[in-house]
Amino acid sequence: MAYQAKLRVWRGDATAGELQDFEVEANEGEVVLDLIHRLQATQAPDLAVRWNCKAGKCGSCSAEVNGKPKLLCMTRMSTFAEDEVISVTPMRTFPVIRDLVTDVSYNYTKAREIPAFTPPEGLEPGEYRMQQVDVERSQEFRKCIECFLCQDTCHVIRDHEENKESFAGPRFLMRVAELEMHPLDAGDRVEAAQSAHGLGYCNITKCCTEVCPEGIQITDNALIPMKERVADRRYDPIVWLGNKIFKRNGA
Amino acid sequence: MTEVERHNYDVVVIGAGGAGLRAVIEARQRGLSVAVVCKSLFGKAHTVMAEGGCAASMGNANSHDNWQVHFRDTMRGGKFLNNWRMAELHAKEAPDRVWELETYGALFDRTPDGRISQRNFGGHTYPRLAHVGDRTGLELIRTMQQKIVSLQQEDYRRYGDYEAKLRVFAECTVTELIKEDGHIAGAFGYWRESGRFVLFETPAVVLATGGIGKSFKVTSNSWEYTGDGHALALRAGAGLINMEFVQFHPTGMVWPPSVKGILVTEGVRGDGGVLKNAEGERFMFRYIPDVFKGQYADSEEEADRWYSDQEGNRRTPDLLPRDEVARAINTEVKEGRGSEHGGMFLDIASRLPTEEIRKRLPSMYHQFRELADVDITAEPMEVGPTCHYVMGGIEVDPDTAAATVPGIFAAGECSGGMHGSNRLGGNSLSDLLVFGRRAGLGAAEYVESLGARPSVPDAEVTAAAKRALAPFDGPEDGTSAENPYTLHTELQQTMNELVGIIRKADEIEKAIDKLAEIRSRIRGVTVEGNRQYNPGWHLAVDLRNMLLVSECVARAALRRTESRGGHTRDDYPQLDAQWRNRLLVCQTTGDEPVPEVDVEAREQQPMRADLLELFELSELEKYYTEDELAGHPERTA
Ligand SMILES: Cc1cc2nc3c(=O)[nH]c(=O)nc-3n(C[C@H](O)[C@H](O)[C@H](O)COP(=O)(O)OP(=O)(O)OC[C@H]3O[C@@H](n4cnc5c(N)ncnc54)[C@H](O)[C@@H]3O)c2cc1C
Ligand code: SF4
Ligand code: SF4
Numbered sequence: 037m038a039y040q041a042k043l044r045v046w047r048g049d050a051t052a053g054e055l056q057d058f059e060v061e062a063n064e065g066e067v068v069l070d071l072i073h074r075l076q077a078t079q080a081p082d083l084a085v086r087w088n089c090k091a092g093k094c095g096s097c098s099a100e101v102n103g104k105p106k107l108l109c110m111t112r113m114s115t116f117a118e119d120e121v122i123s124v125t126p127m128r129t130f131p132v133i134r135d136l137v138t139d140v141s142y143n144y145t146k147a148r149e150i151p152a153f154t155p156p157e158g159l160e161p162g163e164y165r166m167q168q169v170d171v172e173r174s175q176e177f178r179k180c181i182e183c184f185l186c187q188d189t190c191h192v193i194r195d196h197e198e199n200k201e202s203f204a205g206p207r208f209l210m211r212v213a214e215l216e217m218h219p220l221d222a223g224d225r226v227e228a229a230q231s232a233h234g235l236g237y238c239n240i241t242k243c244c245t246e247v248c249p250e251g252i253q254i255t256d257n258a259l260i261p262m263k264e265r266v267a268d269r270r271y272d273p274i275v276w277l278g279n280k281i282f283k284r285n286g287a
Numbered sequence: 288m289t290e291v292e293r294h295n296y297d298v299v300v301i302g303a304g305g306a307g308l309r310a311v312i313e314a315r316q317r318g319l320s321v322a323v324v325c326k327s328l329f330g331k332a333h334t335v336m337a338e339g340g341c342a343a344s345m346g347n348a349n350s351h352d353n354w355q356v357h358f359r360d361t362m363r364g365g366k367f368l369n370n371w372r373m374a375e376l377h378a379k380e381a382p383d384r385v386w387e388l389e390t391y392g393a394l395f396d397r398t399p400d401g402r403i404s405q406r407n408f409g410g411h412t413y414p415r416l417a418h419v420g421d422r423t424g425l426e427l428i429r430t431m432q433q434k435i436v437s438l439q440q441e442d443y444r445r446y447g448d449y450e451a452k453l454r455v456f457a458e459c460t461v462t463e464l465i466k467e468d469g470h471i472a473g474a475f476g477y478w479r480e481s482g483r484f485v486l487f488e489t490p491a492v493v494l495a496t497g498g499i500g501k502s503f504k505v506t507s508n509s510w511e512y513t514g515d516g517h518a519l520a521l522r523a524g525a526g527l528i529n530m531e532f533v534q535f536h537p538t539g540m541v542w543p544p545s546v547k548g549i550l551v552t553e554g555v556r557g558d559g560g561v562l563k564n565a566e567g568e569r570f571m572f573r574y575i576p577d578v579f580k581g582q583y584a585d586s587e588e589e590a591d592r593w594y595s596d597q598e599g600n601r602r603t604p605d606l607l608p609r610d611e612v613a614r615a616i617n618t619e620v621k622e623g624r625g626s627e628h629g630g631m632f633l634d635i636a637s638r639l640p641t642e643e644i645r646k647r648l649p650s651m652y653h654q655f656r657e658l659a660d661v662d663i664t665a666e667p668m669e670v671g672p673t674c675h676y677v678m679g680g681i682e683v684d685p686d687t688a689a690a691t692v693p694g695i696f697a698a699g700e701c702s703g704g705m706h707g708s709n710r711l712g713g714n715s716l717s718d719l720l721v722f723g724r725r726a727g728l729g730a731a732e733y734v735e736s737l738g739a740r741p742s743v744p745d746a747e748v749t750a751a752a753k754r755a756l757a758p759f760d761g762p763e764d765g766t767s768a769e770n771p772y773t774l775h776t777e778l779q780q781t782m783n784e785l786v787g788i789i790r791k792a793d794e795i796e797k798a799i800d801k802l803a804e805i806r807s808r809i810r811g812v813t814v815e816g817n818r819q820y821n822p823g824w825h826l827a828v829d830l831r832n833m834l835l836v837s838e839c840v841a842r843a844a845l846r847r848t849e850s851r852g853g854h855t856r857d858d859y860p861q862l863d864a865q866w867r868n869r870l871l872v873c874q875t876t877g878d879e880p881v882p883e884v885d886v887e888a889r890e891q892q893p894m895r896a897d898l899l900e901l902f903e904l905s906e907l908e909k910y911y912t913e914d915e916l917a918g919h920p921e922r923t924a
């Protein structure tokens with residue numbers, strides 16, 4: 037059942053690089069990451085790749101397989117024909133460090149720009165009460181393993197370096213939505229979603245949702261509802277004013 | 288002089304898993320400047336993989352639960368070898384640590400009255416594990432990661448710089464701790480990305496580097512688990528205890544080969560899943576050991592009733608502590624009742640409706656469907672033991688987490704004592720929170736109490752750099768070139784086969800010989816390429832640590848001539864009361880990257896009387912010697 041698979045792997049660094057062809061053994065049940073590891077052990081000891089859990093839980097092994105954003109540890113070899121040449125390349129949206137490893141610091145920068153959970157006043161630890169139905173919406177977003185594949189695929193930044201400054205990307209717009217929908221978060225996040233995190237750039241193409249390995253409905257459940265809240269707020273000056281006053285009093 | 292980037296911090300936390308992050312939060316909140324260093328990207332540490340939950344006796348699911356019950360369960364699970372003070376602090380403080388996470392934004396699953404839901408797990412008397420489906424570790428790590436971001440945001444408002452007082456050094460590996468006059472003065476490492484060196488000048492380090500599973504072939508652990516913290520502490524002069532106790536989780540995946548070892552959460556059994564052999568028998572009823580007789584159901588009917596009525600029935604033996612279940616599976620397979628791929632069957636499909644399985648165990652559903660083409664709502668899973676957790680670790684003071692070397696603190700999986708000879712599921716995540724916080728506090732207090740800070744001797748830095756770069760120099764005189772991947776495979780094979788789940792003197796001795804051979808060959812390890820993100824080089828450096836901790840495991844395992852928890856000797860199959868209170872302490876001498884290991888036996892402090900009285904004399908008699916119990920109130924009365 038073992039066969040020689042054909043892999044075309046991008047190798048290089050920030051300055052230059054190229055696709056290199058390899059033939060490497062593939063066995064029953066294996067995933068692309070297994071083959072990359074076999075390459076390291078037998079032919080290319082310094083081939084750079086990130087991984088940790090090998091079970092789709094940590095979001096480290098993100099790359100592009102035949103041009104599609106994928107987790108290498110969850111991409112089964114059985115999904116390809118045995119004679120197919122499989123290309124493995126680094127995520128395109130982020131600068132290459134080496135081989136399949138990219139500089140994903142953009143994501144950590146964006147994470148830091150989103151104001152943290154704001155605990156409700158007057159509740160001590162142990163006094164939080166929330167219903168399961170109410171936490172479920174945010175729980176869906178908290179399944180995110182931060183693989184950044186959605187960020188990689190989103191056309192707003194995929195070939196538009198210039199938009200990175202003002203666009204947080206689907207992962208972090210979803211974080212805003214998560215906090216907004218948290219039953220006990222005391223912050224107000226609607227206005228900033230648009231003005232600070234670039235929600236307006238998103239034209240709901242759903243590409244992010246399609247690549248999410250956790251199957252999170254990023255567009256339908258996070259981005260569109262946030263857009264609706266922004267729209268409601270903007271068209272309803274009373275609500276907007278009310279919020280302003282509330283904020284000022286609360287501060 | 289070697290080119291090194293220098294940084295200065297009050298406290299440097301090595302490791303960004305649950306223990307490390309909680310330590311960072313505590314030390315920063317005490318006003319200190321803190322660096323956190325980790326080998327992977329931020330948020331990817333092993334803690335992220337924890338599935339089942341975090342044990343804390345909040346009493347939300349059963350109001351009879353309290354810290355005393357949790358304490359008793361923990362001591363029983365560890366077969367009374369645990370450091371009882373750690374077990375006490377852990378049981379008492381875990382609920383507060385979990386509730387605190389809610390104030391950082393965590394969203395645990397809820398009970399109908401809106402509190403944190405708790406689930407059953409092996410060895411826990413009551414439903415005790417706070418959880419989020421089967422991705423609890425992800426929730427823990429993300430919550431603390433986000434808390435750290437919020438502390439950085441506060442610093443930004445105050446100082447105009449997110450990193451003014453708290454900085455994450457991700458993909459940075461620490462290779463040496465540096466001392467001056469016996470005190471910690473700094474930590475030395477390299478950036479994985481560029482291979483360039485970095486020096487942290489600091490009076491206090493918190494080791495929170497996790498486990499050692501990568502020394503074994505079949506493991507649920509990732510590449511990070513190379514025992515770095517264990518080795519750093521040893522080489523700095525601290526002691527490791529309980530290294531012979533390695534937990535083999537009973538349920539790892541067994542098929543296909545490429546996923547062998549990947550964990551199947553105990554939550555499957557906690558939620559009703561049962562183990563069956565190839566004949567369809569629920570075999571665990573035959574494996575209730577004497578010490579647990581009377582505490583577990585002895586018929587399928589009672590076991591099944593227990594899920595809904597815990598007052599009137601005893602729990603199912605499917606939920607015995609892990610060491611018992613792993614051994615039982617091992618025996619069943621050996622005696623020819625294994626599945627096609629040498630495992631047992633874990634059946635949830637016939638026990639819960641499809642909907643319920645997908646809701647409670649979404650990531651198990653996903654994992655089996657994607658990686659093994661198995662639909663767990665329709666067919667049983669094939670499972671077998673996998674190396675999962677090391678009970679052994681750095682010896683610390685229970686209250687302050689201080690190791691014996693001034694300036695070293697340790698918490699989480701790399702510390703030892705808390706779990707005795709066997710850890711209960713769910714007790715690790717709570718351990719991380721309780722002792723991560725205590726280590727942060729301990730380090731902060733130590734730093735505040737210091738007069739002058741030790742300084743880093745230049746010669747040490749030069750030596751550290753030289754050791755790190757040795758694999759690029761080619762083989763030393765008299766050795767031939769070795770491939771790090773090949774040596775690693777041989778090491779894993781040796782540990783798995785000869786110092787694995789069932790051990791024997793002659794096999795362990797064979798392992799020690801093999802380790803000696805690897806030790807001589809390791810000096811020949813040679814790597815190709817340059818220093819930029821070079822996994823071959825990284826492995827070459829980590830390999831030394833794996834070898835060192837493997838030696839500790841093997842040598843301690845040879846010394847302990849009894850079977851207890853995560854240490855099973857075929858040639859000494861019984862629990863021996865003479866060994867119960869005896870710790871094996873590993874230490875090293877010499878300045879080599881892989882120094883010689885020395886094992887010494889030492890008695891632990893006897894348990895405080897008020898804690899001892901929490902147990903019935905009849906139970907203690909199963910573990911203790913007659914002499915030890917002479918002073919027990921039930922005896923003297
Ligand atoms: C699959 C799986 C499921 C589990 N499920 C549960 C569960 O349900 N409940 C439970 O209680 N426990 C569970 N456990 C156990 C528990 O997850 C671990 O014991 C725990 O997460 C360890 O946490 P830690 O903080 O000690 O270390 P980790 O989270 O492993 O973090 C170690 C950190 O140290 C860093 N590090 C290591 N070496 C170096 C170095 N040389 N330089 C710099 N940084 C370094 C790493 O990069 C990492 O950031 C599970 C374990 C596994 C593997
Ligand atoms: S839906 Fe919005 S965020 Fe998602 S990929 Fe499309 S534009 Fe980007
Ligand atoms: S939302 Fe999905 S695709 Fe995006 S980072 Fe999270 S897990 Fe990955």
Ligand code: FES
Binds near residue numbers: 087089093096097107
């Ligand atoms: S290695 Fe963790 S998601 Fe692939």
